Amino acid sequence: MTTLIEATQPVGTLLRRWRERRRLSQLDLASRAEVSARHVSFLETGRSRPTRAMLLKLSEQLEIPLRERNSLLLAGGYAPAYPEHQLSDVPMAAVADAIAAILGAHLPAPAVVVDRHWNMIDGNSAVATFTEGCALHLLEPPVNVLRLSLHPEGMAPRIVNLGQWRSHLLHRLDHQIATTGDPFLAALADELSTYPGADAPTDHDKDALVVPLRFATPGGELAFLSTTTVFGTPMDVTVAELAIETFYPADAPTAAALAEGVR
Incomplete structure (x- = not known):
């Protein structure tokens, strides 16, 4: 069973907030994710649409909790990647x-x-x-x-x-x-x-x-x-x-x- 999480913010805004919460610059995140700082900037401003693979990669580098990774994917127009089960399941x-x-x-x-x-x-x-x-x-x-x-x-x-x-x-x-x-x-x-x-x-x-x-x-x-x-x-x-x-x-x-x- 997958929990559907309503995404109320643009995916770029969510990425920027997580990056700032981790106190990383765009260059820092780009270096960790092995992409250009320009690409990170374009993703955050909405000039580029992130792929599902890129969102998962950035989530890993930002150490975003799984629940919030699902929210990020939904905001980007993708299905959640991580299921959520009850202990009794x-x-x-x-x-x-x-x-x-x-x-x-x-x-x-x-x-x-x-x-x-x-x-x-x-x-x-x-x-x-x-x-x-x-x-x-x-x-x-x-x-x-x-x-x-x-x-x-x-x-x-x-x-x-x-x-x-x-x-x-x-x-x-x-x-x-x-x-x-x-x-x-x-x-x-x-x-x-x-x-x-x-x-x-x-x-x-x-x-x-x-x-x-x-x-x-x-x-x-x-x-x-x-x-x-x-x-x-x-x-x-x-x-x-x-x-x-x-x-x-x-x-x-x-x-x-x-x-x-x-x-």
């Missing part, structure tokens, strides 16, 4: 099985699968460590994990190093917005910036090599390190936009508490 069986295996193997530590907007697609049972006590309206699908993390009725009151963790999440979000130009993410960033915590100390664990998540539970404080896993060489829009966020114990007491099933 037959062609996605191997991907769905891999996700289920990762989530299950990661127990007893928490792990979640999120889409491009940080909405939770799936998670293992240990995620309850984080969601217990959160307001029900934050747990209604689609659950946005950034909103859940930083909302004053979500995880935020129990995040010991809230200032540091908040800064870390907002920095990641800002980078994603700069990379994709996604208006939904920009609106989400505006919303999150209004939540309490901006004045919280950010110098917790100055000597840490990575930013930990320190989380208070009835059984004591837990410390986690997080990693992000994405699928390599995706050729499907959905697959390209999935990420698995896994949390690992940052110290022996946390590992022991998880093994004992303490929340």
Whole structure:
């Protein structure tokens, strides 16, 4: 199944916006794509009509997300190149099985699968460590994990190093917005910036090599390190936009508490 994306801007305008977002000159892009700067200029101004192959080549050099590559092709008068399937669709069986295996193997530590907007697609049972006590309206699908993390009725009151963790999440979000130009993410960033915590100390664990998540539970404080896993060489829009966020114990007491099933 291919998602049809309405192209509302001329293809040349879209190319120019992506080039400027990547902070490249026309000469820079031309050099990477092995064409002349004059040709890039003609494509952006509409004096030349790009071929399908040229749009795909420029998209690759500009590292345009697959969803937006389809938009670019539509704007140029071509059919989308990348399909978009649901995880429940037959062609996605191997991907769905891999996700289920990762989530299950990661127990007893928490792990979640999120889409491009940080909405939770799936998670293992240990995620309850984080969601217990959160307001029900934050747990209604689609659950946005950034909103859940930083909302004053979500995880935020129990995040010991809230200032540091908040800064870390907002920095990641800002980078994603700069990379994709996604208006939904920009609106989400505006919303999150209004939540309490901006004045919280950010110098917790100055000597840490990575930013930990320190989380208070009835059984004591837990410390986690997080990693992000994405699928390599995706050729499907959905697959390209999935990420698995896994949390690992940052110290022996946390590992022991998880093994004992303490929340």
